[in-house]
Amino acid sequence: MKILVIGSKGFIGSACYSYFKNQPGYEVYGADVVVEYDDPNYFLIDAINADFKKVFHKQQFNWCINCAGAASVPESFNNPERDYLLNVYHLVSILNAIKEGNANCRLIQLSSAAVYGNPQMLPITESHTLNPLSPYGVHKKQAEELCQLYHTHFSLNVHIFRVFSAYGAGLKKQLFWDLYKKSQTQTNITLFGTGNETREFIHVTDIVNAMNLFINADRPGFSITNIANNNTITITTAAKTFLKYIGFSGGLSFTGTNRVGDPLYWQADNSRLISLGYQQKVNFEDGINTYCKWLKGKE
Structure with missing residues (x-):
């Protein structure tokens, strides 16, 4: 089975590429903006x-996993044009390439829980109203x-992954990366919000696990699936857990005001994912521990 991972040098993409590269029965190809001299694929x-x-004329892929794109709320406000080009315009080229050169290829498109905005009800199902912030x-x-349009008009097989708060080795942005950088230079750390906001953290290993389930199921058509563990954690608890394992003994406080674009509460309904046989492999505490070990190894 041939798999193309787009964004194979990024956080989730590199984990995905490495996993399938080491599994029997897969011929894995990567695509990214970083020069790679040692990999013929x-x-x-x-x-x-x-x-x-x-790319699609050179190989006939069974699956394409698109992990490429920008993934920062603050940066999307600072440079919305670039965010659009990386997350929308870039995708059109992928969809057209599949349509014209490899119509039987199934696409996993990484989306985000950011499409929900502030939910009207919890837990959040895939049918929840979309109100991005x-x-x-x-x-x-x-x-x-x-993706829905290309499925409807051209019968492309697309599976949307609405990923909640991803973390793990390789992550260099968002909450934990911010905490890490501040812990290196500050004795008292201040974060946006009240600390009572909740998130659904999912380790990158479990995201790849979900990809593997979809590929093994090999279902045609169009689907949308929440990629989460249905296990909410407050920002305060998440931050304190991270700071414990990174070895920070200073203070932690909150501004009391939320950052523009950030939702207040997330709790995912992951029953669709569970129906495929998904089981969480990495609990939050263990995941943070290994992530902090990776960060310390970079010092």
Whole structure:
């Protein structure tokens, strides 16, 4: 089975690429903007104007996993044009390449729980109203709509992964990376919000586990699935757990005001994922511990 991982040098993409590369029965290809000299199954692409038709004419893939794109709410406000190009415009090239060169290829498109915004009810099901709070969330919603459109009109097989708060070795952005950087230079750390906000953290290993389940199921058609563990944690608890394992003994406080674009509460209904046989492999405490060991190894 041939798999193409787009964004194979990124946080989730690299974990995905490494996993399938080491599994029997898979011929794995990667595509990213970073030069790779030692891997013959690697395509160097442009971040925005990638010509995926050339890639799909060279190989007939069974699965394409698109992990590429921007993934920052603050950066999407600072530069919404770039966020659009990386999360929407870039996807059009992928969809057209599949449509014209490899129509039987199944696509896993990484989306985000940011499409939900502040939920009207908990837990959040996949049928919940979409009300994104940031350009990033809006663009992820638009990307989903494009996938739905290409399925409806061209019969492309697309599975949308609405990933909640991903973490693990390789992550260099968002809450834990911010905490890590501050812990290196500050004795008292301040975060946005009240600390009572909740998130659904899922380890990158479990995200790849979900991909593996979908590939093994090999279902055609179109689907949307929450990628989460149905296990909410407050920002205070998450931050204190991280700081404990990173070895920070200073103070932790909150501004009392939420950052623009951030939702207040998340709790995912992951029953669709469970129905495929999904079981969480990495609990939060163990995942944070190994993540902190990876960060310390970089010092």
